[in-house]
Amino acid sequence: VLSMCGLAKEHTQARDQEKNPWHVTISIRRTGRGFEHCKGALVSEYYVLTAAHCFTIVDRAEEIQVTLGENQRFEVAAVRSHPLYQIGKLKDRGIPEFYDYDVALVKLSKKSGLEPGQPIRWPICLPCTAGTTRALRKPHPQTTCRNHEELLLTIGNVPSFFVTDCKHEDQQAKGLSRRTVKIRNSEKKIGCEADAKKASQYVNVTDVSQVVTERFLCTGGADPEVDPNTCKGEEQHLLLGHPRNHNRGCLCGLVGVISWGVVDVCRNRKLPVCETGRNRHEGSPAYARDFHINLFKILPWLKEELRDEGLDFL
Numbered sequence: 001v002l003s004m005c006g007l008a009k010e011h012t013q014a015r016d017q018e019k020n021p022w023h024v025t026i027s028i029r030r031t032g033r034g035f036e037h038c039k040g041a042l043v044s045e046y047y048v049l050t051a052a053h054c055f056t057i058v059d060r061a062e063e064i065q066v067t068l069g070e071n072q073r074f075e076v077a078a079v080r081s082h083p084l085y086q087i088g089k090l091k092d093r094g095i096p097e098f099y100d101y102d103v104a105l106v107k108l109s110k111k112s113g114l115e116p117g118q119p120i121r122w123p124i125c126l127p128c129t130a131g132t133t134r135a136l137r138k139p140h141p142q143t144t145c146r147n148h149e150e151l152l153l154t155i156g157n158v159p160s161f162f163v164t165d166c167k168h169e170d171q172q173a174k175g176l177s178r179r180t181v182k183i184r185n186s187e188k189k190i191g192c193e194a195d196a197k198k199a200s201q202y203v204n205v206t207d208v209s210q211v212v213t214e215r216f217l218c219t220g221g222a223d224p225e226v227d228p229n230t231c232k233g234e235e236q237h238l239l240l241g242h243p244r245n246h247n248r249g250c251l252c253g254l255v256g257v258i259s260w261g262v263v264d265v266c267r268n269r270k271l272p273v274c275e276t277g278r279n280r281h282e283g284s285p286a287y288a289r290d291f292h293i294n295l296f297k298i299l300p301w302l303k304e305e306l307r308d309e310g311l312d313f314l
């Protein structure tokens with residue numbers, strides 16, 4: 001079955017949830033400390049993709065809930081972090097957190113698309129599947145995985161966006177807003193990655209490649225204009241603005257999973273204003289960069305874990 005991914009209402013009258021049906025909230029009950037939250041992306045009928053660091057080794061599936069849209073709750077059958085994710089791997093070198101391979105798949109206990117009376121929850125397309133070929137309006141099966149990477153990740157500043165909770169200025173209602181960022185590729189990449197050393201916990205990092213490995217994409221900074229930054233709890237996904245018409249996210253599909261940032265701009269934990277993005281830490285420093293796991297670098301794991309989901313991997 002050709003997974004009907006990336007189908008969402010794009011017209012301006014559509015409600016936030018209809019524009020971003022794949023955007024989910026993951027709530028983890030921590031005994032004595034209430035709930036912690038992360039964001040995730042529905043990538044098939046049963047699976048949500050998110051960051052592995054949202055979970056600890058003791059979290060059990062029973063403690064985790066996934067909410068689609070405003071209030072459609074799902075229980076979780078299993079959480080599978082990438083086998084090479086090991087946040088404490090460099091502790092003995094004075095590097096407290098290491099985010100390499102920071103991705104996890106959360107399996108829902110029932111299919112996400114079949115609730116009577118609920119809107120269809122279209123998943124977002126994964127790279128190197130027939131769905132992304134369709135979203136890119138390219139011929140199938142002639143278009144290869146390499147073509148996807150060339151189309152989506154080669155030019156210097158790749159227009160992309162992430163989705164964040166926000167509140168509408170007037171009626172204080174909660175909404176979702178798309179925050180446009182540029183993936184710093186080719187010549188912009190070096191400067192972007194170098195700022196990782198400004199993170200408070202990375203004072204002992206001598207060579208930035210110790211913490212920013214091949215698996216990462218880098219966004220943020222102020223060149224040519226200031227990019228919005230992510231906050232803790234917004235681990236989720238980076239979508240792609242269409243390489244040609246930058247003004248509209250083309251639902252070309254998932255490219256990365258937000259993993260960590262140098263500065264947590266939501267210190268005051270107030271939701272940003274939907275229309276303007278105000279309330280974020282005003283005037284983030286130019287070194288406020290964000291790092292995302294590049295899905296093109298973890299395809300074997302994705303294909304293996306999602307082999308029964310009918311996603312037609314290329």
Ligand SMILES: CO[C@H]1CCN(Cc2c(C)cc(C)c3[nH]ccc23)[C@H](CO)C1
Pocket residue numbers: 097199200201202230231232233234235258259260261262263264265290
């Ligand atoms: C290397 O040291 C830093 C790692 C990241 N940490 C927090 C964090 C996480 C965990 C996840 C996301 C999505 C974040 N976006 C912005 C900050 C932030 C703090 C920085 O504030 C210390």
